[in-house]
Amino acid sequence: MSLQGIVIEGLKKQYGSGETLVDALKGVDMQVAPGEVVGLIGPSGSGKSTLLKCLGAVIEPSSGRMTLGDLVIFDGQWKIPDLRALRRDKIGFVFQAPYLIPFLDVTDNVALLPMLAGERNSEARSRAMELLEALDIGHRSKAMPSQLSGGEQQRVAIARALINRPPVILADEPTAPLDSHRALAVIGILNEMARQYETAIIIVTHDEKIIPTFKRIYQIRDGRTHEEVGEGKSPSEQLKTYLE
Ligand SMILES: Nc1ncnc2c1ncn2[C@@H]1O[C@H](COP(=O)(O)OP(=O)(O)OP(=O)(O)O)[C@@H](O)[C@H]1O
Numbered sequence: 443m444s445l446q447g448i449v450i451e452g453l454k455k456q457y458g459s460g461e462t463l464v465d466a467l468k469g470v471d472m473q474v475a476p477g478e479v480v481g482l483i484g485p486s487g488s489g490k491s492t493l494l495k496c497l498g499a500v501i502e503p504s505s506g507r508m509t510l511g512d513l514v515i516f517d518g519q520w521k522i523p524d525l526r527a528l529r530r531d532k533i534g535f536v537f538q539a540p541y542l543i544p545f546l547d548v549t550d551n552v553a554l555l556p557m558l559a560g561e562r563n564s565e566a567r568s569r570a571m572e573l574l575e576a577l578d579i580g581h582r583s584k585a586m587p588s589q590l591s592g593g594e595q596q597r598v599a600i601a602r603a604l605i606n607r608p609p610v611i612l613a614d615e616p617t618a619p620l621d622s623h624r625a626l627a628v629i630g631i632l633n634e635m636a637r638q639y640e641t642a643i644i645i646v647t648h649d650e651k652i653i654p655t656f657k658r659i660y661q662i663r664d665g666r667t668h669e670e671v672g673e674g675k676s677p678s679e680q681l682k683t684y685l686e
Contacts, residue, residue, distance in 0.1 A: 446476075446509055446510075446511055446512060447473065447474045447475040447476045447478065447510075447511070447609075447610075447642040448472070448473065448474040448497070448508075448509070448510060448610055448642045448644070449472075449473050449507075449508070449509040450470055450471060450472040450473070450493075450497065450506070450507070450508050450509075451471055451506060451507040451508075452469050452470075452471065452505070452506040452507065453467055453469070453470040453471075453493070453496060453503050453505075453506035453507070453508065454467050454468060454469055454470075454503065454504045454505045454506050455467040455489070455492050455493075455496055455501070455503050455504050456504045465665055466489045466492040466665060467489050467492055467493060467496070467503070467665050467666075468664065468665035468666050469506070469665070469666055470489075470493055470506070470662070470665075470666060470667045471667060472493075472660055472667050472669075474642040474643070474644060475642060476511075476609065476640040476641070476642050477636050477637050477640045477641065477642070478636065478642055478643070478657075478658070479629075479632055479633050479636050479643040479645065479656065479657075480643070480644055480645070480656060480657075480658045480659065480660060481645050481646075481647055481652075481653060481656035481658070481659040481660070482494075482644055482645065482646045482647070482659070482660050482661075482662065483646075483647060483648065483653065483659060483660075483661050483662070484661055484662035484663060485663070488662040488663060488664070488665070489662050489665050490614075490646045490662055491614065491646070493662065494612050494614055494644070494646055496508070496516075497533075497610075497612060497644070498529065498533055498535060498612050499515065499520075499522075499525045499528050499529055499533070500529075502516075502520065503516055505518055506518075510532055510533075510609060510610055511532075511609050513532070515528060530555065530559065530606065531606055531608065532608050532609055532610060533608050533610045533611070533612060534602075534603030534604055534605075534606070534608040534610070534611040534612070534641075535603055535611075535612055535613075535614075536596075536599055536600055536603045536611060536612070536613040536614070536616045536632075537599070537613075537614050537615070537616070538614060538615040538616065538618045538619065539619070540587070540595040540596055540598065540599035541599065542587035542595055542598055542599065542602075543587070544586070544587055544588060545586075546586075546587075547583070547584050547585060547586055548574065548579070548582055548583050548584065548585050548586075548587070548590070548598050549567050549570050549571060549574065549583045549584070550567070550570075551587065551598055551602060552570035552573060552574060552598060552601045552602045552605055553566035553567045553569070553570035553605070554602075555602065555605055555606060556569065556605060556606065566605075569605060570583075570601065570605060571583060573601040573604055573605060574598070574601050576635075576638075577597045577598075577600060577601050577631060578597070579594055579597045579598065579601070582594060591624075592619055592620055592624065593620055593624035593627065593628065596616060596617075596620065596624075596628050597628070597631065599616075600616075600628070600631060600632065600635070604635055604639065604641070607639055607641075608641065609640070609641060609642060610641065610642050610643075610644075611632070611635075611636075611641050611642075611643045611644075612643075612644055612646075613632065613643065613644065613645045613646065614646045615646060615647055615648065615649070616628060616632075616645060616647075617629065617647065617649050617651065617652055618647075618648070618649060622651045625649060625651045625652055626651065626652065626655070629645075629652045629655050632645070633655075658670070
């Protein structure tokens, strides 16, 4: 991947038309370097999920431009013919709920995507195992999801998001159900993974526990992004700014 990471320029998204028109994004600009983890915060209804869905090629923006690495994915229209392949190969998703498949063990939950894509089962499982070890959960590789704690399930979900080494990870409230200790552990892991694999990571959050960990934060207000630099401010100063 080139040094570009994620670049979003003038992104707009409108839902509906006429009387039901909603201007969800009114011109979003955002940049995340490879290896960087940024926070995305904003009040309810400000457009955070809409932005993540546009970037994740789940919904189509109305206008603007989005680049992942050296790949222009959207410029007034989709520039990639196969959006499913784009999602599978370039983007890892982590959600609030881990959404693990209940009847597959931990290893197969992580290995499923490459196996479905045609990789040999033994290779996919051995890559899954490597990641599980790196996430310090290798010892639970044969467990079923229901036998894991919430924090352990979220680490498996992170391994699944990383298995194809995507240049981009989009995380939507990944720590919401976790206590402080586990939430900070999950953020620590995402930071370490970003550094190790040069992944650009965007984390949408309301979670006061993790907001002070971000070096850079984008705040969405009224459909536009405002960049805030977290570093240098004390956690309480940051929280005061963001929660106002
Ligand atoms: N499918 C849709 N059709 C019409 N309007 C929508 C649709 N999805 C979202 N919206 C509107 O777009 C705006 C942005 O919504 P979005 O879900 O992106 O906000 P959010 O910041 O993620 O909110 P929350 O923190 O509550 O999840 C809101 O006004 C919402 O009502």
